[in-house]
Amino acid sequence: MNEPLSLEEYKKMDLLRFTTAGSVDDGKSTLIGRLLYDSKSIFEDQYDAIKETSERRGEEGVNLALLTDGLKAEREQGITIDVAYRYFSTPKRKFIIADTPGHIQYTRNMVTGASTANLALILIDARNGIVEQTKRHAFIASLLQIPHLVVCINKMDLVDYGQEVYEKIKDEFSGFAAKLDVNDIHFVPVSALKGDNVVEKSDAMPWYEGGTLLYYLENVHIGSDHNLIDCRLPVQFVIRPYKDEFHDYRGYAGRIAGGIFKKGDEVMTLPSGFTTKIKAIDTFDGEVNEAFPPMSVTILLEDDIDISRGDMIVRKNNIPETSQDIEVMVCWFTDTPLQLRGKYTILHTTSEARCVVKDIRYKMDINTLHRNVDDKVIGMNDIARVVLRTTKPLFFDEYRKNRITGSIIFIDEGTNRTVGAGMII
Template identity: 60%
Template structure:
C-alpha cells in the first residue's frame, strides 16, 4: 500500500523551522543542489551573484530566498513550498519562518507534515525559538522530528559540543509528545552529513540527513483504521451516457474503503453498501488516505456536500460543542462571545466562542488561566458551540477530522486554526 502518490513512489512532506541565521535556506539549497533539483542556469546565476558579493563560496541560500523582502531583510516571512525527488522518494518542503510573529505560518506549514526538521546553530545551541518550534511540532502531532545541529564546521566539528546540544534537546523533547526524534550534526554550507556522510565527523555513526529523509517509515503514520470520507462534491453527469451515474467525490481522510463495505452516511444516519470506487477512468479495489476518489453507493440515499461516510460500527463523534486548541492568526484578538465560521473538512457552520480556558506560553508551556483573550500568533484552549453538528475525531486520532479553520464571517478571511481536544 502506497502512502503517497498514484505512481507508487512515496511522498514525504516535511516542515523546516529555524531561527534567523541558523542556515535553513542554505540547507534547503544544499538539498536541492545535491539532489539535482535545480537547473544549470539557476546555479550559474547563484554562483555569479555569490562572486559579485565577494564570497569565496556559492551562497546556496540564494536558491530559496526568492522574495524581495527576504533579500532586503534577511528573513523569511511566509511559507514557501519546495519540491524535489530522489530515486527513492518525492519530497515537499514547507519552509516556515522562525520568528515568533510568524507562528501562524509555521502552524500552516507543519499541519500536513510527516516530519519536522528543526535547525539549531552549533555555536548558539538551544534557543527560545528552538523550544517553541519543538512545542508547535509536537502540538500538531507531526510524527517524526529531526534536530539538525548546523554549522558544525564553525565549532571544529566538536563531538562534545554536539552531545551537549543533543542531550539538552532530548531532555526537553521528553516533556513533549515526540514519538520519534533523530539528531544529526551537519554543515549545510560545506555539505557535511547533508547528502553524504562526513569524513570530518567520523565519530558520528548515524545516517546523513537525506538518507534519513529517504528511509524514515511513514506507512504507519496514516489513519488506516477508522473510515472517514468527507463528501466534497456530488457527481451527476448530464450526458445521456451516464444519466444513471451518481457518485460522491472527496479525499479519504482515514481508513481503507472497499467495494462491498457497509457504510453509514452522517449526519442522516442512512446506511448502504459501497458499490464501486472510481478514480479517473478506472475502478479501484480499495481507497485509503490521501487518495481522492469518487464513491458510488448501492442504494439511492440522500448525500450532499459536507456529509461524511463512515463505517456503521466505527463512527466519528457528532457534536455541536468543540473543545479545541486554537492558533489565532488575526490582528484583532479572539474574545468570548465572538461569532465565527468553522470550516471542518467539507462542512462550514456558524460558531460562537463560549469561553477561553487558558492561553498557552509555547516557550515555557505555562497555561495562563486568567487570560481573557488570545492575540495574534498566540495559542490557547477554547470552548465553542456550532450551529449544526460536526462529525469530529480527536486531533491525536485523526489530524484531518480532528482539525478545522476559523473564518471571519464578514470578510471571509481565515483568522485561526483549531485542533479538537478531549
C-alpha cells in the same frame, strides 16, 4: 544520482512532505540550498543567477539562501517572509519542503507548513544550543502532530566538530521533548555550509555513527502516517452526469480521510444515520475494490439516499463523534485578538458552519509549556485552548487520531481572512 530511471522505477517512488524551521541565521536556507545543490536539484541557470547576485552584493562565496528567498522584499531584507515550497527528488523519493520563516512574528507560517508535513526538520546552531525558537518549533511540531522529527545540530564546523557539544544539545533537547507529544526523534550533527552529513558522510565527525540527513529523509517509514483504521469519507461533490448512458448515476466524490473502504462494505451516512452498502468505488481509470487515504474517489451506494457536500460516509460500527460543543487548541493568526463570545465562520472537512467562542480556558506559554489561566488575550501567534459552540453538529475525531477530521480553520466574517487554526481535542 541523476541516472535516469525507468518509468517502472518512477512508479515506486513515494512522497515525503517536510517542514523546516530555524531561528534567524542558524543556517536553514543554507541547509536547504545544500540539500538541493548536493542532490543535483539546482539547475545551472539558477546557480548562475544566485552566483551573480552574491558577487554583485560582495558576498563571499555563493549564497545558497538566495535560492529559497523568492520575493523582492525577502531578497532586499535578507529574510524569509512567507512559506516557500521547494522540491527535489532522489531515485527513492520525491520531497516537498515547506520552508518556513523562523522569525517570531511569523509563527503562523510555521503552523501552516506543519499542517501537511510528515516530518519536521529542526535546526539548532551548535554554538548557541537550544533557544526559545527551538522550543517553539518543537512544540508546534508536537501540537500539529507531525509524525517524525529530525533535529539537525548545525554549524558543527564552528565548534571543532566536538562530540560533547552535540551530545549536550541532544540530551537537553530530549529532556524538553519528553514533555511533548512526539514519538520519533532523530538527531544528526551537520555543517550545512561545508556539507558535512547533509548528503555526504562527514570525515570530520568519525564519532557519529548514524546516517546522513538525506539518508534519513530517504528511508524514514511513512507508510503508516495516515489513519487506516477509522473509515471516513467527507463528501466533497456530488457527481450527476446527465448523460443517457449514466442515467441513474449518483456518485459521492471526495478524498478518503481515514480507513480502508471496500466494495460491498456496510456504511452509514451522516447526519442522516441511514445505512446502506457500497455498490462501487469509481474512478476515471475504472472501478477499484478498495480506497484508502489520500485517494480521491467516487463512491456509489446501493440505496438512493439524500446526501450532499459536507455529509460524511463512515462504517456503521465505527462512527466519529458528533457534537455542537467542541474544545480546540487554537493558533491565532491575526492582530485582532480572538474574541470571547465572538462569532466566526469555521471550515471543517468539507463542511462549513459558524461558531461562537464560549470560553477561553488558558493561553499556552510555548516556551515553558505553562498553562496561563489568567491571561486570556489571544493575539497574533498565540496558542490557546478554547470552547466552541457550533451552529450545526460536526462529525469529527480527535486531532491526535486523525489530522483531517480533527482540524478546523477560523474565518473572520468581515474580512474573509483565515484568522486561526484549530485542533480538536
